[in-house]
Amino acid sequence: MTLPASLDRPLLDEAAGRLIRPYTVSGGRTRPTAELDLLSLVMATGSTPRTPLGPEHAHALALCPGPTSVAELSAHLRLPAQVTKVLLADLLDCGAITARAPRPPDTPTDRSLLEAVLDGLRRRL
Incomplete structure (x- = not known):
């Protein structure tokens, strides 16, 4: 999907800043559905x-x-993270995107994988 030139950047005015306020983008919603x-x-x-x-x-x-990542999209869109989450939740609800949660912090890390990475780093240095 290619974007029209007008969507390559947010609507900005040099003196006024963003012309469309973030709450307008999300339709006034502050909580995503997902x-x-x-x-x-x-x-x-x-x-x-x-x-x-x-x-x-x-x-x-x-x-x-x-x-x-949601954080990366938020930066590219130049929108607050919460507004980006609302937009992404809309896309998720209509099936246009899929989302995968990050690995929980209490998930054990595969020791053999970490050892292989360490071994590879040692060989390169």
């Missing part, structure tokens, strides 16, 4: 949303052809 962490990875599914969504939704969708 649990998304800043480290959650989202990815476009390739299916087109059935309901018409705003240009920010299209921009967010175009930015995640591969796994991309």
